[in-house]
Amino acid sequence: MLEVKDLNVYYGAIHALKGVNFEVKQGEIVSLIGANGAGKTTTLHSLSSLLKPKSGSIRFLDRDITGLQPEKIVKAGLVQVPEGRRVFANLTVRDNLILGAFTRTDAAGIAADLEKVYARFPRLKERSRQVSGTLSGGEQQMLAIGRALMARPQLLLLDEPSMGLAPLLVREIFSIIAEINRDGTTILLVEQNAHMALGISHRAYVLETGKFVLSGPSKELAASPEVRKAYLGG
Amino acid sequence: MRILKNFSFLLAVSAVLFGVIEALIILGIVDDYSLQIICAAGINIMVALSLNLISGFTGQLALGHAGFLAMGAYSTGILLLAQVPFPLAILLGALLTALLGFLIGFPALRLRGDYLAIVTLGVGEIIRVLIINLGGLTGGSAGLRNIPGYAQNIMVNNPAAFLWIFPAVAIALALVANLIQSSQGRVLVSIREDEVASQAMGVNIFGMKLMSFTVSAFIAGLAGALYAPFIGYLAPGGFDFLRSVFFVIIVVLGGMGSLTGTILSGLGLTFLQEALRTNAKDWSQAVAGLFGSPTGGTLDLVPMSQVLFGLVLVLLMIFRPEGLLGSYEFRMTKLLRRGQK
Numbered sequence: 001m002l003e004v005k006d007l008n009v010y011y012g013a014i015h016a017l018k019g020v021n022f023e024v025k026q027g028e029i030v031s032l033i034g035a036n037g038a039g040k041t042t043t044l045h046s047l048s049s050l051l052k053p054k055s056g057s058i059r060f061l062d063r064d065i066t067g068l069q070p071e072k073i074v075k076a077g078l079v080q081v082p083e084g085r086r087v088f089a090n091l092t093v094r095d096n097l098i099l100g101a102f103t104r105t106d107a108a109g110i111a112a113d114l115e116k117v118y119a120r121f122p123r124l125k126e127r128s129r130q131v132s133g134t135l136s137g138g139e140q141q142m143l144a145i146g147r148a149l150m151a152r153p154q155l156l157l158l159d160e161p162s163m164g165l166a167p168l169l170v171r172e173i174f175s176i177i178a179e180i181n182r183d184g185t186t187i188l189l190v191e192q193n194a195h196m197a198l199g200i201s202h203r204a205y206v207l208e209t210g211k212f213v214l215s216g217p218s219k220e221l222a223a224s225p226e227v228r229k230a231y232l233g234g
Numbered sequence: 235m236r237i238l239k240n241f242s243f244l245l246a247v248s249a250v251l252f253g254v255i256e257a258l259i260i261l262g263i264v265d266d267y268s269l270q271i272i273c274a275a276g277i278n279i280m281v282a283l284s285l286n287l288i289s290g291f292t293g294q295l296a297l298g299h300a301g302f303l304a305m306g307a308y309s310t311g312i313l314l315l316a317q318v319p320f321p322l323a324i325l326l327g328a329l330l331t332a333l334l335g336f337l338i339g340f341p342a343l344r345l346r347g348d349y350l351a352i353v354t355l356g357v358g359e360i361i362r363v364l365i366i367n368l369g370g371l372t373g374g375s376a377g378l379r380n381i382p383g384y385a386q387n388i389m390v391n392n393p394a395a396f397l398w399i400f401p402a403v404a405i406a407l408a409l410v411a412n413l414i415q416s417s418q419g420r421v422l423v424s425i426r427e428d429e430v431a432s433q434a435m436g437v438n439i440f441g442m443k444l445m446s447f448t449v450s451a452f453i454a455g456l457a458g459a460l461y462a463p464f465i466g467y468l469a470p471g472g473f474d475f476l477r478s479v480f481f482v483i484i485v486v487l488g489g490m491g492s493l494t495g496t497i498l499s500g501l502g503l504t505f506l507q508e509a510l511r512t513n514a515k516d517w518s519q520a521v522a523g524l525f526g527s528p529t530g531g532t533l534d535l536v537p538m539s540q541v542l543f544g545l546v547l548v549l550l551m552i553f554r555p556e557g558l559l560g561s562y563e564f565r566m567t568k569l570l571r572r573g574q575k
Contacts, residue, residue, distance in 0.1 A: 048434060050430065050434070069438065070433050070436070070438075071436045071437060071438045073436075074434070074435065074436025079434070079435075079436075080434045081434075082430055082431055082434050086430060086431035086434075088423070088424045088431065088432075089427055090427055090561070091420070091423060095420055098420070099421065099424050099432070099435055100435055102421060102435050102436050102437050103435075103436035144431075147435065148434075148435075151435065151436060
């Protein structure tokens, strides 16, 4: 579904991604794990074209999307939930969700999807007229995910969904992610919380300073001594 | 439906208000001087509405709207002097300003953050300096004189100007209000709230910003176009940076993101500025008297209005940073709903 070949990204003189190769297959949850500054968010931003890669290619659904405008990438079905939730704080929950469907024009489909999101996140329905800046962190994360679902993604990119959330909420968010995946959306997950990420994903890649150092089925990685030592606390 | 209701309400209120003021003019209760200030307030409100669209709702600070006002005013003034028919000259003035806005916005809006503020500030000054230096076309620093007015007879120019300016303010308000309440408006607010998230939702933020900025320039240009035949004489000094700041003050005082606030503060500040100007001489004599100056009246207090506006802004930022009305809007539908309860 998604194929990334030899991706090189620079921030000025800093070589942030050094020839990255990976793929995501239809129906999978794939996680990218790694420490701060490894290049996880850079990878996602390159996929969404928020950053322009210097070289390399990104193919999505058998189509080259390298360097395409961000709005066209969303239209193609590759939608990102940005890091730190980034809800539109002064707009209501409902307006946030409707903005998620910005690229779509089918009013009936949008209304149906809005109900689906409300069914998946009942708390958002309760608060649909509330200004989203007043939601708790967990609710905002749900809103950010719900907003991305409104674009009907084929592939959902999640950037650090656990950031700043209480452990109980993290568990809740991750079970929702697994549910979304079971309902047919492929997911690429970027996480620092390697334990949770390896727990729900099928496969994983380990990033270290701009390069993939390990990859494989999540279960195997979770058991491997290097990963245990570096990311899972021994 | 909600938009339609608000729109028809706006139309009705405008029509009633228009009728009332017209009646007062005919009865002689609103004299020519007050009418002149009402018209000036209308011009200021239009520019402030346009500024609120780009700065208050879209979140892109612009500091050169006096430049757009000048562009509209001079274009129309020059066209009128060249015997171009009246409505065409007004329309062309607004369209040329929109084109200018588009051309400035194209490079400037690609950048994030406060670049637009810097670019618009620069462009506003460039326009003013160009006006001074293109003497053959604009009259240079001596100004553009004898612009044909709304009426042949100069004595009835103000009532004739009012017939144009009031509907234009209503149209500008309806245009901005409808834009804000449409789905496009929600997208503009999403850009103000968070550009990255908006982009991640598939919004072409550059295109939307450019649309907002061009519409803003169009309305400011229309205000300028209406200003030229109203005032009859244009000088570059009236379109300096302080004028741009005055529009920012109107918007900030009324509330970034409140059209109701812009209208109220536009009216209030125009009248306040006029009061300060006309009474400044009396005050300066009083102050000079206090300090025992035998001549009296040597102190120039006209610049005091700037000091006062500055003080108002400082106090506002301390006590009510969201502006007097914040993002509150007066809506008839809200009132009706409350009535039904």
